[in-house]
Amino acid sequence: MKDKRGTSRKGGGNRNALSRRDFLRAGATVSGGLLAGESRAISAPAAPETQVLGPDEVPVTLRINGTENNVHMEPRVTLLDALRNHLDITGAKRVCDRGTCGACTVMIDGNPTYSCSVLAIEAQGHEITTIESLSDGTRFDPVIHAFVANDAQQCGFCTPGFVMACRAFLNKHPHPTLDQVKKGLSGNLCRCGTYHGVEHAVLEAAGMGHAGVMAPPGAPDRKS
Amino acid sequence: MANCKYDWPEAKDRKLIGKRISRIDGHEKASGRARYTFDMNPGNLLFGKILRSPYAHAKIKSVDTSEAEKLPGVVSVVVMKPVGKEPQPEIQWAGDEIAAVAATREEIAEDAIRKIKVEYDPLPFFVNEEDLSQAEGHTKPAVTEKKGDPEKAFQDPDVVTSEGYYGVPVITHCCLETHGHVVDWPDSKSLRVYASTQGVSAIGGQFADPLEIRADDVNIICNYVGGGFGSKFAVDTWGIAAAKLSKSAGGKPVKLLLERDHELLVAGARPSAFAKVRVAAKKDGTLVAWDSESWGTGGMGGSGVPPIPYPFHDKFPNFSRKHTFVSTNIGPSRAWRAPNHPQACLITMGAIDDLAAKLNMDPVELLMKNADLAPDPTLAKYYREELEVAAKLADWHKNWHPRPDKTAGTVKRGLGVSLHTWGGNPHAGNCAVSIHPDGSVEVKLGSQDLGTGTRTVIAIVVAETLGLPVDAVKVTIGDSKYPPDGPSGGSTTVGGVSGSTRRGAVNARDAFFAAIAPALGAKPEDLEAVDWHVRVKGNAAKTLTWKQACAKLGVKSIEATGAQKPRYTTEEQKTECVLNSGGVGGVQIADVSVDTETGIVRMNRMVAAQDCGLIIDLKTAESQVHGALIMGVCYALYEEKIMDRQTGRMLNPNMEFYKLAGIGDVGELVVHMMTGPGYDERGVIGLGEPPVISPGAAISNAVANAIGVRVPTLPLTPDKVLAAIEKGGMA
Numbered sequence: 001m002k003d004k005r006g007t008s009r010k011g012g013g014n015r016n017a018l019s020r021r022d023f024l025r026a027g028a029t030v031s032g033g034l035l036a037g038e039s040r041a042i043s044a045p046a047a048p049e050t051q052v053l054g055p056d057e058v059p060v061t062l063r064i065n066g067t068e069n070n071v072h073m074e075p076r077v078t079l080l081d082a083l084r085n086h087l088d089i090t091g092a093k094r095v096c097d098r099g100t101c102g103a104c105t106v107m108i109d110g111n112p113t114y115s116c117s118v119l120a121i122e123a124q125g126h127e128i129t130t131i132e133s134l135s136d137g138t139r140f141d142p143v144i145h146a147f148v149a150n151d152a153q154q155c156g157f158c159t160p161g162f163v164m165a166c167r168a169f170l171n172k173h174p175h176p177t178l179d180q181v182k183k184g185l186s187g188n189l190c191r192c193g194t195y196h197g198v199e200h201a202v203l204e205a206a207g208m209g210h211a212g213v214m215a216p217p218g219a220p221d222r223k224s
Numbered sequence: 225m226a227n228c229k230y231d232w233p234e235a236k237d238r239k240l241i242g243k244r245i246s247r248i249d250g251h252e253k254a255s256g257r258a259r260y261t262f263d264m265n266p267g268n269l270l271f272g273k274i275l276r277s278p279y280a281h282a283k284i285k286s287v288d289t290s291e292a293e294k295l296p297g298v299v300s301v302v303v304m305k306p307v308g309k310e311p312q313p314e315i316q317w318a319g320d321e322i323a324a325v326a327a328t329r330e331e332i333a334e335d336a337i338r339k340i341k342v343e344y345d346p347l348p349f350f351v352n353e354e355d356l357s358q359a360e361g362h363t364k365p366a367v368t369e370k371k372g373d374p375e376k377a378f379q380d381p382d383v384v385t386s387e388g389y390y391g392v393p394v395i396t397h398c399c400l401e402t403h404g405h406v407v408d409w410p411d412s413k414s415l416r417v418y419a420s421t422q423g424v425s426a427i428g429g430q431f432a433d434p435l436e437i438r439a440d441d442v443n444i445i446c447n448y449v450g451g452g453f454g455s456k457f458a459v460d461t462w463g464i465a466a467a468k469l470s471k472s473a474g475g476k477p478v479k480l481l482l483e484r485d486h487e488l489l490v491a492g493a494r495p496s497a498f499a500k501v502r503v504a505a506k507k508d509g510t511l512v513a514w515d516s517e518s519w520g521t522g523g524m525g526g527s528g529v530p531p532i533p534y535p536f537h538d539k540f541p542n543f544s545r546k547h548t549f550v551s552t553n554i555g556p557s558r559a560w561r562a563p564n565h566p567q568a569c570l571i572t573m574g575a576i577d578d579l580a581a582k583l584n585m586d587p588v589e590l591l592m593k594n595a596d597l598a599p600d601p602t603l604a605k606y607y608r609e610e611l612e613v614a615a616k617l618a619d620w621h622k623n624w625h626p627r628p629d630k631t632a633g634t635v636k637r638g639l640g641v642s643l644h645t646w647g648g649n650p651h652a653g654n655c656a657v658s659i660h661p662d663g664s665v666e667v668k669l670g671s672q673d674l675g676t677g678t679r680t681v682i683a684i685v686v687a688e689t690l691g692l693p694v695d696a697v698k699v700t701i702g703d704s705k706y707p708p709d710g711p712s713g714g715s716t717t718v719g720g721v722s723g724s725t726r727r728g729a730v731n732a733r734d735a736f737f738a739a740i741a742p743a744l745g746a747k748p749e750d751l752e753a754v755d756w757h758v759r760v761k762g763n764a765a766k767t768l769t770w771k772q773a774c775a776k777l778g779v780k781s782i783e784a785t786g787a788q789k790p791r792y793t794t795e796e797q798k799t800e801c802v803l804n805s806g807g808v809g810g811v812q813i814a815d816v817s818v819d820t821e822t823g824i825v826r827m828n829r830m831v832a833a834q835d836c837g838l839i840i841d842l843k844t845a846e847s848q849v850h851g852a853l854i855m856g857v858c859y860a861l862y863e864e865k866i867m868d869r870q871t872g873r874m875l876n877p878n879m880e881f882y883k884l885a886g887i888g889d890v891g892e893l894v895v896h897m898m899t900g901p902g903y904d905e906r907g908v909i910g911l912g913e914p915p916v917i918s919p920g921a922a923i924s925n926a927v928a929n930a931i932g933v934r935v936p937t938l939p940l941t942p943d944k945v946l947a948a949i950e951k952g953g954m955a
Contacts, residue, residue, distance in 0.1 A: 074331055085271075085330055090263035091256020093450070095400045096484055096879035103400060131256035140251055148250035151847045155675030156253030157400040157450030163254055182888035189879065191400050191451050192675055193854025195887040197847060 053121060060120050064089065065133040075121050080104045082120035083130065091131035091160040095189075102188030103161040105168075106130045112168035112187075131160040134167065143167050146205035152197030158190045166202050175206055228801035229734075230727050232838060233688065235904065239755075240688045242899065244843035247680040248694060249673070253448065260448045261420040262481050264406040270299055270326040270473055272466050272480030273333040275340050276489070277320045280349035280553035280872025283312040284322065284342060291339040292325055297332035300472040301325045301340075302465050312345070316524045317555040318873045319489030321461050326469040326478045351867035353521040353550040354391065354498055354937075363519070364549045367529045372542030377513035378504050385504040385513075386579035390571045391937035392920065394521065395863040397492030397560060398882060401450020404481030405459070407466040412475070414441040415467055419459070420481070422452040423711030425653075425670035428704050430459040435467055444704040452674050454559030455492030457711055485877035493865060494560035495527030496520040497567035498937070501575040503533070509583055509590045511536070511576070511597060514543035518571065521550040522557030530568035533575075535645040536597035554867055554874070559713060561852075562646060562913035566859065566920050570938060573642040573921035578934055581627050587641050587925065588615050588624070591811075598809070599645065606809035607643055610833035610898060614641070617894050618813040618831040628932025634821045637828070640814045640925025644917035648836065648910030649806030650719025651710025652790040657686065657725070657732040659782040663771035665690060666698040667728065671709035671721055673701065676912055677844030678717055684840050685722050689729035691753035692770065707785065715910025719804035720788050722840055722908045726803055728786020735784055740776040744768065804907040810834040810914050812853070814922035815891075818930045820949055823942030825927055827857055827891030830919065835898035837909035842897060849895045849915040856919020858885045862939050 054075035062069045062082065071086045080097075083089040083106070092115050095103035099117040106115045107129040134141035143166045146152070153159040162185070169176070169184040176184065181202045190198075232241065252258045277284075286308075289301045304321045305313040315322075323340050327333035350362050378385055399420075406418040415437060421427055421444065428442035449456065466480035482491055499518035505511045514533045521527060529547045533540050580587040592611050598604040615621065620639060629636035655669040667686050673679045683697045690697075700706065710720050737748040737758075744751065746760045758773035760766035768776075792800050815829040830853045839845045862883035866875040876882045920938050927945065928934045935948040 074329070076331060081330060084263070085265070088265045090259065090265070093260075093262065093400070098484075098878065098880070100879040101400070135251070135255035135257065137255075137257065140255055144251060144254045147254040148246050151247065151250070151843050153247075153250065153253055153675070154847060154851055155400065155449060155451045156249075156258060157260065159254050160256035163256075186886045186888050189884050189886060191398055191453075191855070191884065193851030193858075193890075194847070195854060195885075195890055196850040196893045198887060 058121070061124055062120060062128060063126070064128045065130060073120060075119065077120050078116050079106070079118045079120045079123045079128070080115035083115065089130055089132055093157055093161060095157065100189070101158070102165055103158050105161040105164040105188065107164065107168055110168070110171065112165050131164050134163065141167060142208035143170065143201070143205045146201040146208065147197070150197045150201040150204060152194050152201040154192035154194055158188060162188050162190070162198060166205065170202065170206055176202065178203065228798065230730050230801040230803060232726070232803065232907065238688065240684045240694060242839050242842055245680060245684060245694055245841050247677050247844055248683050248699065249679050258448045260401050260450050261404065261406055261418045261446065262401050262450065264418045264479065266406070266408065266477045268476045270328060270469070270476055270478045271330040271333045272324055272326045272469050272478045273337045274324045274462060274465070274480070274486065275322045275337040275342070276486060277315040277318060277322055277344070278873070279315055279344055279346050280318045280351060281347040282315045283345040283347065284315065285312060285345055286343045287323055288341040289323055291341070292336040295332060295336050295339060297328045298336045299326050299328065299476070300469045302468045302472070304461055304465050317490065317553050319486060319555060321465070324462070324465040324469060324480065326473055349553040349872040351552050351554050351872050352869055353496060353519065353552050354393070356519050356548070356550070359550050362551045364551070366549045367545065367547040370544040371538050371540070374513045374515050374542040374544045377542040378502060378515070383504040383506055383512055384579070384583050385502055386575065386582045387502050388575055388578050388934060389500050389936045390574045391498035392496060392567045392570050393937065394496045394554060394865040395494045395560070395859050396488045396865050396882065397453045397455040397558065398488060398884065399451035399453065399455060399492070402482040402484065402487040403456060403460060403462070403491040405463050405466050406477055406479045407470045408477035409470055409475035413437055414443070416443045416445070417463070418445050419463070420449050420456060421446050422449065422456040422672060422674060422713055424672045424702055425704050425708035426457070426711040427459050431463065431467060434464045442704070445702060446672055447702040449672060449674055452712070453561045454563065454713055457559070457713060484879065488865070488877040488882055489874055490555045492558040492560065493523065493555055495522035495557045495564070495567070497530045497571060499532065499571045501571060503575045503579050505579055505583060507583065509585050509593045511594045512541050514540050514545070516545045516571070518545065519548040519550055520567070521552040521554065523554050524551050525556060527557050528564040530564045530571065532568045532572050534565065534568035534572040535599060535643070537599070539597040539599065553872055554865065561855070561916045565644065565646065565913070565917045569642060569644055569917045570920045570924060573918070574924055574934065577640065577925040577928060581928070584626065586624065588620055591641065591643060600807065603645060603807060603809045606835050606898065607811065610809055610811035610835070611643070613833040613896050613898070614811040614813045614831050617833070617896060618815060618829065620813060623815065624929070627929050629930050634819060636818050636820055636930040638816055638818065638926045638928065638930025640922045640927070640929055641811065642918035642921035642925065643809065643811045644914055645807065645809050646715060646914035646917065647806040648715040648719065648808055648914065650723050650788050650804045650908070651716035652788055653709035653720045653724045654707035654785060654787045655709070655724045655728045656707050657728040657784045657786065659732050659736050659774060661774055661777040661779060661781065663774040664698065665692065665696060666700060667725055668700045668706040669709045669721065669724065670704050670706040671701045671717065672712055674712050676717065676848060677841055678712070678721055680844055681718055681840045682721050682725050685725045686729045689726060690733055692756055696756070715912040715914065718840065718910050719908045723788030723803045724786045726786065727800070728784055731786055732782050732784035736782045739782065740773055743776040802907060804909060805837060806909055808834070808836050808909050808914050810918060812918040812922045814919065814926040816923060816926040816930060818927055818945060820931065823945035825861055825940050825945060827889065829892040829894065830857070830922070831894045832915055833896045833898060834911070834915050835903050836911040836914070837906035838904045839897060839899055840908060845897055845911055846895050848911045849897070850893050852915035853893050853919055854885060854890050855916050857890050857923065860920045860923040860938055860940060861885065864939055
C-alpha cells in the first residue's frame with residue numbers, strides 16, 4: 001500500500017542470521033550520512049553530528065495519543081514492541097512482525113504506518129496515534145461502529161489494525177468507491193476472511209461523517 | 225412442536241433467534257480493548273523464547289546453555305529434549321524445540337537463545353511427497369476399500385470413463401495470534417495459564433502430569449483467541465516449557481507466544497492429498513464406478529484419510545480405493561477446519577467435473593442427476609434445492625459454457641461447481657444461569673469464542689428464553705472455573721452451547737416463575753416472560769416489568785444449570801427434548817477469469833448456498849460462510865507449505881511468501897443461508913467447517929472450464945496454469 005512506509009527490516013527467511021542489534025550496529029554509521037541528504041518519511045530530529053545509540057538501554061520519549069511517555073529501552077526495540085511490551089498499549093498486534101500484514105498499524109503524524117517496521121527511537125518527536133485513541137470504552141469512532149454493524153471481524157486479531165488503516169484511509173478519501181477501498185486496504189491481511197464485512201463497513205463509515213468518538217447505538221442491530 | 229418444555233420457540237414467537245444480530249463483543253474487539261493471550265502483561269513479566277533445530281532430521285549430541293545463563297537479564301533456562309541420556313534424542317522436523325529461556329526483556333531472551341550451543345548429528349531426511357515413486361521406505365498402507373465390482377463396471381462399453389490426477393499440498397493454519405501462553409504460579413502447587421486455545425475446559429489436564437500437579441489446580445483463562453482453525457487443542461511442548469520457566473523463576477509470569485516463523489513451521493499443518501482417479505458414468509450421466517489410488521503426508525505420524533469419493537462414498541454403486549500414508553520430516557499435522565474434507569472434495573469434485581466435460585454435460589445437471597448418491601435422502605433433497613439456488617445466484621445458465629471459453633481475447637472466464645457435507649453435531653457441555661434480584665442475568669460456562677460468535681449465540685438463546693433484549697444478558701466464558709463446556713472443533717460449539725444454555729435458561733425461568741408467582745396471584749405455569757416483562761397469560765392487568773418481577777425475589781437469586789449431553793436415549797429425548805442434530809449440505813459456485821498470458825486467476829464471484837438447521841444468529845452465520853469462501857480462495861490460489869529438498873526446511877515461514885488473499889483478491893461473495901420450513905425443524909447444527917470444503921474444488925473446476933484443461937493441483941498458481949495451458953488448454 002502506497003500510504004504505508006514500513007520497510008522490511010530483515011532480508012531473508014533466516015531470522016537467526018542478523019539480529020536487530022547487529023543490524024543497528026551495522027547501519028548506524030551509514031544512516032547518519034543518508035539522513036543528511038535524503039528525503040525520508042520519518043526523519044530523526046536534526047542532530048549536529050551522528051549520534052550512536054546503544055546497545056544498552058536509552059531514554060526514549062514517545063508522544064502517543066497526545067501524551068508524552070518516557071521509557072528506557074534498547075535502541076533496537078520497534079515502535080510496536082515499545083507500545084506493547086513497555087507501555088502496555090496492546091491494541092496494535094504483532095502478527096507477521098515484518099511489514100506484511102498490517103495488524104500493527106498505527107498513525108504517525110496522521111499517516112498509517114506498520115509499527116513493527118519502525119524503531120521506537122525513530123518515532124520520537126512524532127505524533128503517534130493508536131487504536132486506543134478511537135474509543136474510551138463507551139464512545140467509539142464511527143469506523144468501529146461500522147465494523148460491528150457489518151460484522152467486519154471474526155477472531156478480531158487483525159481488526160484493530162484494519163480499523164486504523166480504515167480510519168487513515170477515510171481521512172484521506174472521505175468518499176471512496178469500492179475499488180478505492182480494495183486498493184486502499186490492501187496493506188492489511190485477515191485469516192478468518194472478513195473482507196466482505198470490511199468493504200461494507202468502510203463504505204458505511206464513509207457516510208457517517210468525520211473521525212471522532214461518538215456514542216454507541218442504543219440497541220443491538222436487528223435488521224432481519 | 226413445542227410440546228417439550230425446552231423446545232425452540234415456534235417461528236412466529238421468535239424475537240431474536242434467526243435474526244441478524246451484531247456480535248456482543250464487537251466493540252471490545254474492534255476498538256483494540258479486548259485482551260488476547262498475546263496482550264497479557266502482568267507485572268514482573270518475563271519473556272520466553274525457544275531455540276529450534278535447523279535440521280529436518282538429526283540426533284542431538286549435546287546442549288550447552290551455560291553462556292545463555294550468564295547473560296544479564298536471563299532468569300531461567302529449560303532444555304526441552306532429554307539430552308544426556310541414551311538413546312540420543314532425535315529431531316524429526318526443522319523447527320522442533322531444543323531449549324527455552326526466559327528473560328526480563330524480549331530482546332535479551334532472543335540474544336540468549338543464540339548463545340545456546342547445540343551439537344547435532346544430522347541424518348537423512350525426506351520432505352517432498354508428491355512424487356510417490358521417490359517415497360520408497362517412507363510409506364505405509366492406510367486404507368483399502370472396495371464395493372461392488374468397479375473393474376467390471378469400467379469395462380462396460382456403455383460407460384464413459386475419465387482419468388485424472390488431482391492434489392492438494394500441505395498448507396498451514398497461520399493463526400494471526402500465534403500459539404502460546406502466559407503462565408504463572410500463584411503458589412507452588414497451582415498454575416494459572418492464559419492460553420490461546422480452542423478448549424478452555426479441556427486442556428488443563430495436559431499440564432498436570434508433566435508438571436506433577438493436580439488437573440484441578442490448573443486454571444485456564446482465554447477471553448479472546450486470535451484464530452485456531454483446529455490447531456489449538458494442545459498445550460504443546462512450549463506450554464509445558466513456559467510453566468517450567470516460570471516455576472524456576474519463582475512463579476513469575478512468563479509469556480511464551482510463538483514467533484511467526486515457528487507458527488508456520490510447527491504449529492499446524494493440513495495434510496496433503498494426491499490421487500490418481502478413474503471415474504465412470506453412463507452416457508446419461510449416472511455415476512457408476514470410482515477407482516482411486518491416493519496418498520498424502522501429515523508429517524511423521526501419518527495423517528487422516530480423505531473420505532473419497534466424497535460425499536457419496538459407499539453410495540457409489542461400485543468403488544475401490546487405496547490410500548497410502550507418506551512419512552515426511554515436515555512438522556506434525558493438526559486438524560484443519562473440516563479435516564480431510566477439502567482434499568477429498570477437490571479430488572472427487574474435480575474428477576466428476578472432468579467426467580462431465582467428457583460427457584458434454586453441464587456439471588450442475590450431472591450433480592442434480594446424481595444427488596441421490598448423497599449419504600441420506602434429506603441431504604439429497606437439500607443438494608437439489610441448493611444446486612438450484614446457487615445456479616440462480618451465479619447466473620449459471622447464462623454464464624456457464626462448455627470447456628473452454630471460446631470468446632476472443634486472452635482473458636478467459638469459467639464457472640465451476642462443487643458440493644459438500646459435514647456433521648456438526650453438538651459437543652457436550654454445561655452452564656449456570658443466574659437471575660438476580662436487581663434484574664441482571666448472567667450465564668457462565670467454560671467455553672470459548674474463536675470469533676465464530678459463540679458469546680453472541682449464548683446471549684441470544686438466553687435472552688430469547690427470558691424475553692429480554694440481547695444486551696440484558698451477561699455472558700461469561702473463557703475460564704476453566706466455570707461449568708465445563710466442550711472444546712470448539714468440528715463445528716460442535718453452536719449446537720453444544722445453544723443446547724446447554726437453552727435448557728439452563730428454561731430451568732432458570734421456571735424457577736423464577738415459581739418464586740414470583742404468588743406475588744402475582746397466579747400459578748407459575750400461567751406466567752410468561754415477553755418483551756422485558758413478566759405477565760400472566762391473557763391478563764394484561766397483571767404485568768410486571770422484568771426489574772419489578774426480579775425485585776420480588778427479595779435477596780435470593782435464581783441459580784439454575786443446563787446441560788447438553790453427548791447423546792440422549794429415546795426415553796430421555798421426551799423430557800430433555802431434541803434441540804440439535806447434524807449432517808448439513810452446501811453447494812458453491814466459483815466464477816473466475818484466467819489471464820492466459822500471465823497465468824493469473826482472478827476471482828469474479830463466489831456463490832454459496834448453505835444449510836445448517838435452525839440458525840441462531842443469521843449475521844454471524846453468514847460471516848462464517850463469507851470467511852470460509854475467503855479462506856477457500858486462499859488455499860485454492862495461494863497457500864502452500866513449500867519444503868526445500870536440499871535443506872529440509874520450509875522456504876516460506878513468513879507472511880510475505882506464505883500467501884493469503886488480500887481484500888482485493890476475493891471478488892464478489894454471495895451467501896444464501898437455507899432457512900425456514902424444511903430446515904429449521906432439524907434444530908441447531910454447527911457451521912464452521914462445511915463452507916470451507918468446496919471452494920478449492922469449485923475454483924479448480926472454474927479454471928478448467930475457462931481454459932479447457934485441468935490444473936491438477938492446488939494452489940492454482942500462474943506457473944501451473946501456464947503449464948496446463950501449454951499441455952493442451954483452450955483446445
